[in-house]
Amino acid sequence: MYQTNQQQAGQQIMPEPPNVVSTKDFLYLTDALSWELGAMKMMHHAALNCTDPEISTYLHQAGQMHQTHYQQLLTHLNPANAANM
Amino acid sequence: MYGQYQQQFAGLQGAQGMMGNMGMQGMQGMQGMQGAQGMQNQQQNQQQNQQNQIKNPQSNLLPKVKGPKINDRDNVNLALAQEKYITDSLNVFAREASHRQLHNDVMRMFFETHAMTRELFNLMFRKGWYTLEGEQQQKLAQSYQKFQGYSTQFPYTTQMH
Secondary structure, three states, X not given: OHHHHHHHHHOOOOOOOOOOOOHHHHXXXXXXXXXXXXXXXXXXXXXXXXXXXXXXXXXXHHHHXXXXXXXXXXXXXXOOOHHHX | OHHHHHHHHHHHHHHHHHHOOOOXXXXXXXXXXXXXXXXXXXXXXXXXXXXXXXXXXXOOOOOOOOOOOOOHXXXXXXXXXXXXXXXXXXXXXXXXXXXXXXXXXXXXXXXXXHHHHHHHHHHHHHOOOOOEEOOOHHHHHHHHHHHHHHHHHOOOOOOOO
């Protein structure tokens, strides 16, 4: 009992959580990746099925944004990314 | 006098029909007509809710006979619903994220997705697919007074406006 207390006292206090993907983060990340994938596919499909070029442009922009977000989220899962260790 | 403005307005609308939809011009034309009626009629306008409508002329992108086929408005509407859903979800994700870097990344996506949602909403407004209604000035004034009165309940001393 005394020992564990001493160990804790010797440990540095972390001012905020370290760059570690928690179990909860992981579940949200995988969820969010699915949202973004679904959104980019849906936007792309809608853009191809529009008659108005202005609307089509906007939908493609939205689709591209979701694709970018997908790639950004994916970096948080990449084991090669040292920040995720 | 009034008739002249009406003709001008009709002309403006006709030109727009040919050029396709040119953003806010249609709405300004509508407001210009209201302005021409002068200050006298303003109170009357406020009583008639229809006069307070803020909208653009409908674009001619929709089929005359609407069937089960997904049209342009359906497509933008679905896209808008999708963006709304994602902003809701990212909001929760950002709040629950553990470390700062993840939180910051998700917050940026959250802002960008909100901005895109706004773009799609503006797009639909430009196409004349959203109608807003200006609230009556009298109602605003009433509520302003009421909530102004609650300032006696303020826990902090502030300068009264």
